[in-house]
Amino acid sequence: MLEHGGRLHEAARRHGIPPGDWLDLSTGINPRGWPVPELPPEVWRRLPEEDDGLEHAARNYYGCTSLLPVAGSQAAIQALPLLRPACRVGIISPGYAEHAQAWRRAGHEVVPLAPDDIPCTLDELDALVIIHPNNPTGHAFDPARLLDWHARLAARGGWLVVDEAFIDATSAMSLARHAPLAGLVVLRSLGKFFGLAGTRVGFVLAEPSLLEALRERLGPWSIAHPSRHVARLAMEDETWQATTRTRLAQDSTRLARLLAAHGLAPHGGCALFQWICTPEAARIHEALARRGILTRLFGSPASLRFGLPATAAEWGRLAQALAEVMA
């Protein structure tokens, strides 16, 4: 298994600080997520059914008619490489490591690519996996450029896979409304923007034949019934979505400014996190952890990812800790 953010229990043990005392900025999950109401008891008892309104809500939310709910985009990340014979796949790097691991494990040749290397390499690839905006670098592409790459790949039976886990707050960049197109696979998730990572609900937007193959492979009832129920309600709540888009834009800017004020000007970011390359990354990560603030440390390149604080007290705590650590 790969390492991930959000390993709070582990950090709590290592630093001797109880889990409840941490400010966890390690994940990029909206800390003020969609507020889950009380649920009807039957969602725990009954098996989920496919015609429960979730797909309808998702079609409206994404502006796409051809989609499949999955148990988090992780489920799709693992299954997609099994739907192609061994091929050569370019994967944006650095980026969320589960993609490369899944394609390698399925026997494909993985070519890690920096964004600038993609255009000159594209003609040698059968598939290209983009994380958009990228995690952890925050790198974003012009959607027209992605569509051009898709057209070149699809013309020879290739795939463009776009993992849009962090795109909801800036959805004008999304390729969702262009789906379904042959050879285009868009991955979405309710984890980050909706702050519902615990529910394990994501979607694959793609042509029906690919979705059917995926559906067979994933089998029935892979998403919990309470999760389907909550996901439907959250996707229907357009008022909360609009308010949250505005607030995340403000908070993200505020985080970038706070970090810059302490000598940690971000090298990239998006609405849900900021990313800082610094040879001091490990020292800063450790010093913040000793103060009960968990960030995500990356080794190559040496860098840190900061998620958003939720409350005035949390913003104050982060500012105070940065002042001490960066003094």
Next chain:
Amino acid sequence: MLEHGGRLHEAARRHGIPPGDWLDLSTGINPRGWPVPELPPEVWRRLPEEDDGLEHAARNYYGCTSLLPVAGSQAAIQALPLLRPACRVGIISPGYAEHAQAWRRAGHEVVPLAPDDIPCTLDELDALVIIHPNNPTGHAFDPARLLDWHARLAARGGWLVVDEAFIDATSAMSLARHAPLAGLVVLRSLGKFFGLAGTRVGFVLAEPSLLEALRERLGPWSIAHPSRHVARLAMEDETWQATTRTRLAQDSTRLARLLAAHGLAPHGGCALFQWICTPEAARIHEALARRGILTRLFGSPASLRFGLPATAAEWGRLAQALAEVMA
């Protein structure tokens, strides 16, 4: 996809009866399941973590130290056949159809076996899949006999897979406390006895090397965080479990007597359902459905499965409908 019980929305549409007006006896799920309390908000927001106490609770509940939580035993049913090279697998028949489908899809040769055919066929098999007690027939085996079959299979690298989805109310029959043994795979689920089918939580009890291969294949976070939280609490609630075992035994007997009183003496059953073979199965199924009572119809052999009513009103409604339909 195979057909299953619990397709209430579909039945509601077909018969023009709103979903809320049905008495759904089609599933074998305990209708008085473990009562889910209000949940802490962070279970929706945060990714689940492996060291959250669920495995500890499960080890106590099953009396087995080597286990893996999965997103319903369905997830294990699909993944297990992928962990062996193509082989010859005997599967109890009639039985829950997902087993045979999963082994066939993975390229194995499936031999459907009636319980009486197993002893003389065992030496020609690489793996044997038992559903215990069987669904829908309710057939149960002597655990000593299952252990003998396991020993014969394991001696030549074979597997005995025992799906114990319906065993919790009669757990003395379970092989759980004998696991881990090389070549023994026990599948358990919180869907039926705990009445938590919506949560999608099950367990595989097997030797560590097999669990590790399964864990890699299923990937991280396949179970929703609220589901893990609820599952842990339910498995720790020994008072509820004891009360429920007693009540299910009473209700199951009551259901068998009620059916027999209307000319439908069960051919088999367990604590959670009764099973009746009758050439009239389709007619009775349809006549009950017109009265808003959903049962599970099987074609081969022509038979019906009845789950348990929950309340006095539901028992009365079933009795009334049976009196009309079987008049």
